[in-house]
Amino acid sequence: MTQHIIIATGALFGMLAVIFGAFGAHALKKVLSTDQLHSFEVGIRYQMYHAIVLLALGLSATNVTTATYWCFTIGIILFSFSIYGLVLSDAKGKKLRFLGPVTPLGGLLLVIGWLLVLINAF
Secondary structure, three states: OOHHHHHHHHHHHHHHHHHHHHHHHHOOOOOOOHHHHHHHHHHHHHHHHHHHHHHHHHHOOOOOOHHHHHHHHHHHHHHHHHHHHHHHHHHOOOOOHHHOOHHHHHHHHHHHHHHHHHHHHO
């Protein structure tokens, strides 16, 4: 995986986290319950953490494996975006329940990504 792609992916996810955070803080604050808003913010927080990790990996001199890149990228999509879908669909009264099992799969990919970073360090 080239450094440019890793950096661009991290920057894209970081930019989207800021946009979604502003959207949540302003437009959704009146629509979502406190619990729903908290869940939405968890998705944003994890997305931003892992966007920063991708940026750091892309800017570092270490070799980033393709598996690490894809674990973080797909993990962000499955984890954070499934939370967004669950929260927004629940707020509309039509919760997309099929997304429920997707969230932990995304979390597992994020954990595997971290494990791969650890393995790569040695």
